[in-house]
Amino acid sequence: MSNAYTFPDNAAKTAGAAASAELPTEKMSLSMGPSHPSTHGVLRLQMEIDGETVVKADPVIGYLHRGDEKIAENMTYNQFVPYTDRLDYLAPLANNVAYALAVEQLAGLTVPPRCQAIRVISAELARISSHLMGLGAFGIDVGAWTIFLYTFTEREKLYRLFEELTGARFTNSYTRIGGVARDVPEGWTDRVNAFCDQFLPILDEVLGMLSRNKIFLDRTDGVGVISKEDAIAYGLTGPNLRGSGVPLDLRKDRPYSGYEQYDFDVPVGVKGDCYDRYAVRGEEMKQSVRIIKQAIARFPGGDWYAKDARKIFAPPKDKVLTSMEELINNFMIVTEGPQIPPGEAYFEAENPKGILGFYVVSKGGGVPWRLKIRSPSFCNLSILPKICAGALVADVVSILGSFDFVMGECDR
Amino acid sequence: MCDLICHIPPAVQDLLLSILKGFAVILVIFPIAGASSMAERKVSAWIQGRYGPNRAIVPWFAYVPFVGRFLQRLGVFNLMADGGKLLFKEDPLPGHVKKFYFMLAPLVGLVPAFTTVTVVPFGAYLDRAGQVVPLMLANVDVGILAIFAVASLGIYSMILAGWASNSKYPFLGSVRASAQLVSYELSLTLSVLPVFLWVNAPGTDATLSLARVVEFQSQPGLMGGMWFIFLMPVSALIFLVALFAETNRLPFDMIESEADLVGGFHTEYGSFKWSLFFVAEYSHMVVGSAVFVLLFFGGWNPLPWLPLATLTGWLHLQDWPVVVGALSVVIFLVKVLAMIFFFMWVRWTVPRFRYDQVMKIGWQKLLPLAIGNLLFYLLVIGAIHAF
Numbered sequence: 001m002s003n004a005y006t007f008p009d010n011a012a013k014t015a016g017a018a019a020s021a022e023l024p025t026e027k028m029s030l031s032m033g034p035s036h037p038s039t040h041g042v043l044r045l046q047m048e049i050d051g052e053t054v055v056k057a058d059p060v061i062g063y064l065h066r067g068d069e070k071i072a073e074n075m076t077y078n079q080f081v082p083y084t085d086r087l088d089y090l091a092p093l094a095n096n097v098a099y100a101l102a103v104e105q106l107a108g109l110t111v112p113p114r115c116q117a118i119r120v121i122s123a124e125l126a127r128i129s130s131h132l133m134g135l136g137a138f139g140i141d142v143g144a145w146t147i148f149l150y151t152f153t154e155r156e157k158l159y160r161l162f163e164e165l166t167g168a169r170f171t172n173s174y175t176r177i178g179g180v181a182r183d184v185p186e187g188w189t190d191r192v193n194a195f196c197d198q199f200l201p202i203l204d205e206v207l208g209m210l211s212r213n214k215i216f217l218d219r220t221d222g223v224g225v226i227s228k229e230d231a232i233a234y235g236l237t238g239p240n241l242r243g244s245g246v247p248l249d250l251r252k253d254r255p256y257s258g259y260e261q262y263d264f265d266v267p268v269g270v271k272g273d274c275y276d277r278y279a280v281r282g283e284e285m286k287q288s289v290r291i292i293k294q295a296i297a298r299f300p301g302g303d304w305y306a307k308d309a310r311k312i313f314a315p316p317k318d319k320v321l322t323s324m325e326e327l328i329n330n331f332m333i334v335t336e337g338p339q340i341p342p343g344e345a346y347f348e349a350e351n352p353k354g355i356l357g358f359y360v361v362s363k364g365g366g367v368p369w370r371l372k373i374r375s376p377s378f379c380n381l382s383i384l385p386k387i388c389a390g391a392l393v394a395d396v397v398s399i400l401g402s403f404d405f406v407m408g409e410c411d412r
Numbered sequence: 413m414c415d416l417i418c419h420i421p422p423a424v425q426d427l428l429l430s431i432l433k434g435f436a437v438i439l440v441i442f443p444i445a446g447a448s449s450m451a452e453r454k455v456s457a458w459i460q461g462r463y464g465p466n467r468a469i470v471p472w473f474a475y476v477p478f479v480g481r482f483l484q485r486l487g488v489f490n491l492m493a494d495g496g497k498l499l500f501k502e503d504p505l506p507g508h509v510k511k512f513y514f515m516l517a518p519l520v521g522l523v524p525a526f527t528t529v530t531v532v533p534f535g536a537y538l539d540r541a542g543q544v545v546p547l548m549l550a551n552v553d554v555g556i557l558a559i560f561a562v563a564s565l566g567i568y569s570m571i572l573a574g575w576a577s578n579s580k581y582p583f584l585g586s587v588r589a590s591a592q593l594v595s596y597e598l599s600l601t602l603s604v605l606p607v608f609l610w611v612n613a614p615g616t617d618a619t620l621s622l623a624r625v626v627e628f629q630s631q632p633g634l635m636g637g638m639w640f641i642f643l644m645p646v647s648a649l650i651f652l653v654a655l656f657a658e659t660n661r662l663p664f665d666m667i668e669s670e671a672d673l674v675g676g677f678h679t680e681y682g683s684f685k686w687s688l689f690f691v692a693e694y695s696h697m698v699v700g701s702a703v704f705v706l707l708f709f710g711g712w713n714p715l716p717w718l719p720l721a722t723l724t725g726w727l728h729l730q731d732w733p734v735v736v737g738a739l740s741v742v743i744f745l746v747k748v749l750a751m752i753f754f755f756m757w758v759r760w761t762v763p764r765f766r767y768d769q770v771m772k773i774g775w776q777k778l779l780p781l782a783i784g785n786l787l788f789y790l791l792v793i794g795a796i797h798a799f
Contacts, residue, residue: 052767145456215762216763219765394669
């Protein structure tokens with residue numbers, strides 16, 4: 001690669017342009033990111049622009065690569081749970097649940113209904129939290145700052161609920177293989193219900209500020225259109241896929257964790273533009289509230305972890321301190337990890353950003369032999385060069401905002 | 413005291429008086445520009461359900477009962493802290509910039525912003541004869557033209573900053589600046605023409621002075637006391653929209669739109685040079701609001717159909733010109749501040765247009781509307797004077 005800059009031959013260009021009756025232009029390369037206000041983290045777009053029009057946009061990723069998959073091979077299954085928090089760090093609970101379900105599938109383990117319900121509620125709360133963030137950031141990208149503060153206020157309430165449930169506001173690390181870290185606190189479900197009740201009117205208010213706003217429509221309607229075929233061909237998932245009109249939602253199509261019991265709709269877009277992706281997210285939050293309310297209404301009693309999986313889920317503390325057998329068992333699980341039989345399993349969950357898949361290979365013992373993560377943001381970003389070409393610089397910002405990606409998950 | 417003053421030749425006296433007035437105005441406009449930046453933070457906090465700046469306080473001031481804490485909550489001291497910080501922090505000069513022009517740009521921005529203030533009347537008092545005398549630095553005949561001419565020079569600072577920064581985002585910002593400002597200048601000028609046509613009816617002494625427009629809105633009677641906002645709502649609307657574009661406020665802040673251009677023309681700037689751009693921007697906003705109030709909201713007249721002179725009569729203030737003057741300045745400032753609040757309200761409510769949409773609105777919607785509006789009032793004025 002040569003860095004030498006050759007001066008354009010302007011005279012020849014002008015002469016050529018005069019012949020074609022067009023103004024001579026010159027392309028400029030513009031590096032958007034990795035530290036740019038609207039690339040949401042450390043995405044870098046290497047763009048070639050002609051005036052304000054983007055001719056070419058190449059996403060450059062990897063600025064947040066931490067080697068999560070390799071790290072997983074060096075620790076027990078439960079020790080990897082905190083690392084899943086840091087994939088899509090806007091919805092850690094959903095990642096925790098997806099990871100736990102993947103390992104449990106390999107172990108052939110089913111958790112009791114109460115545990116499933118807890119996981120559903122926490123995953124749906126995480127979905128709301130993630131979509132709120134996506135909506136707020138989208139607002140900032142199109143210039144509506146106030147939206148961000150409104151949604152952040154709601155997220156703060158969610159964080160309080162998360163803190164109460166898991167002990168952490170941000171990186172929750174809530175699930176364990178075969179269950180969750182602890183049962184829901186007393187009265188927590190009522191507080192979740194109360195949150196849901198007050199959340200819907202506020203959500204309507206926030207969406208009302210954008211949905212029929214002429215400026216917002218100008219910025220998003222017909223911008224960054226992804227056709228149905230393209231969306232499927234590029235492996236898009238989640239709201240970005242549904243925004244293009246493909247009703248793929250694993251909670252409906254391949255139910256897990258008891259999603260089949262709940263009644264909810266899968267919103268889909270019509271055109272596949274930025275506005276549709278925004279609208280799908282808005283509606284999904286309402287559907288999540290529906291799921292949470294149903295789950296709480298029929299919140300099952302009983303065990304909150306798989307009692308029969310004695311070699312996988314550590315026994316409760318009171319038993320550990322009183323019984324020899326349980327103490328040994330606890331020691332073994334903590335030091336050697338949950339004992340997962342040899343084999344391999346692939347599990348996908350419908351996460352806020354799309355389909356998060358874990359491919360786990362075990363050779364027995366408490367440490368995965370190989371763990372592969374299929375991250376939705378990574379696949380979603382692959383379509384950027386296609387839809388950014390021909391857009392304006394400001395459109396790229398709208399498109400990035402409407403994609404709602406997280407680089408922690410993309411680069412992992 | 414009188415001896416001293418009386419011995420100075422009158423010409424020098426006038427000069428001294430002008431300089432004093434000039435300082436007075438600068439001393440008013442600078443704090444208002446600064447306070448606007450504070451108000452921006454407070455208003456945005458209010459709109460967004462936050463507290464906004466409410467921590468900073470001068471140490472001994474905390475002990476003043478009530479007032480100290482109240483001013484602290486208002487964030488007044490944050491304003492001082494901000495200014496101090498920007499003044500004293502390191503002033504980086506990136507290696508890749510054209511140094512001379514880079515330093516020149518903020519000053520180029522500031523000069524027109526302050527210069528326009530000179531021809532803006534900001535109050536009035538009644539002299540012994542009961543005549544309303546406007547308070548202004550220079551009552552020049554070209555009034556509004558002077559403002560437009562000088563204010564549009566401010567754009568050179570942005571272009572200069574963008575070029576001198578020698579960096580891509582500022583470059584894009586300055587390209588947008590030059591295009592946008594040119595397109596909206598036209599509508600801005602065309603929108604105020606009907607007002608001056610109305611004021612300068614055929615046969616009268618023609619003037620473009622803003623004081624004259626206010627005078628016109630202070631006459632007794634139904635038509636006399638009517639503010640131009642009622643008479644020419646379309647003009648007012650066009651002027652307002654163009655004003656938003658001219659002062660780079662959201663939804664038209666293409667030039668610095670931080671979502672795509674990082675910081676636009678001031679991306680490479682820091683510390684006090686950066687803040688000078690904002691003083692200039694807020695000064696433009698203050699002057700723009702002032703002109704809008706003068707043209708369409710009756711200037712220093714308290715209410716429509718209630719001129720300042722009438723109010724003075726009611727309050728028996730004829731013998732107190734200073735009080736009347738102060739009262740008029742206060743009324744005027746309240747209106748201007750309300751306008752500035754409106755600017756902020758809009759900024760924190762709506763999203764931002766895209767660059768090509770801004771141009772489209774300017775050329776395809778606003779300009780034809782302004783021309784149509786001008787033609788309409790031409791016909792109306794012609795008809796009134798023909799019959």
